Amino acid sequence: MADTKQPKSGIDRRNFFKTAAITGAAFVGAGATAGGLAKPWIRTAAAAGTNWKIQTxxxxxxGLQIFKDWCGSIAEKTGGELSLEPFGAKDVVGDFQLFDAVKNGVLQAMNPFTLYWAGRIPASVFLSSYPLGLRNPHEWDVFYYSLGGLEKARALFAEQGMHYVGPIHHGPNIIHSKVPIQSIDDFRGRKMRLPGGMVAEVFQAAGAKTTLLPGSEIFPALEKGTIDVADYVGPAINYALGFHQVTKYISMGPPGFMSLYQPVDLMDLTVGMDAWNALSPQMKQFVEMEVHVYSDMHHAAIQKADQEAWKKFDEAGTIVTRLGESDVEKFTELAIPRWYAWANKDKHAAEIFKIQLDYMMSGSLGYVTPGMVKDQKLDL
Structure with a gap:
């Protein structure tokens, strides 16, 4: 696979970045990976040799391999001006310690599941998909890049001494279970791992006994029987983590709706403010553009791997069950009051949710009708 050509050494850097911001980085062939993005040469003496420790x-x-490949590509793309030293989950700190590690400078950047910070920043529940909310990756891109979502996210994290660079798609979450889940009623009484926040509250309303665990702790919890149902990401990564060895069933929504509760689980790249401010304006622009492109490639590569994983789950004897349309209606009834409860936790959450609610009620989507929310009040 050939890389796109680097700009000649004599090209004006300012004009190059202006052009790059408009056109984006090029993809080279259908089999492109995160290491195959365009490679502009943008080295400057002032910021030469900056290295960030970044944990996913x-x-x-x-997922981890794509992340490491992408991090490894940055030094070449920047001519050594910036390099990323990648670490997997728990390599430096625990998953739920990432926030403080970046804030305090132990790490310069993180690539977490954004929803993990719901307890610290209530509005973050609306920075990743939530039950029966926005349902497709392009809808989230519209929210972030056209409806003001990116600016809202950056303002929230700036208050914490960090810069939110941008969202990173990976795909829907699915549920693994030791028992068949064929309706919403089957969650009642089940010990279930969930990511916390609004997602956990909706399942609690459905009768599940929820617990919060990072991804690295799900397999042993299932193996020991501490939990008997677990949500995590998509089939490729879940198969690699061995979930087929400790569960027999996968539960999803109706056809075309893999996940009712997190159909577009989002990660992000967030950088400590000191590390971010040390970059030149041109390098900041490059990193922002690179994360946007990485999101697309990360998502596509994982979806490709998922197709192979479904065959492996089938060979392992895993049984896929699907919820029905009546379950969608029941989950929606449980979800809507919790949308408003979380939105009313603070003004930032209310403002962000209002953007998404207007979009969901618009002619473009129509997920929500006035009758569905007539008894709800949003404190703006």
């Missing part, structure tokens, strides 16, 4: 929430599988 991926504990293994294709």
């Amino acid at each position: 929430s991926w504990p293994g599988g294709v």
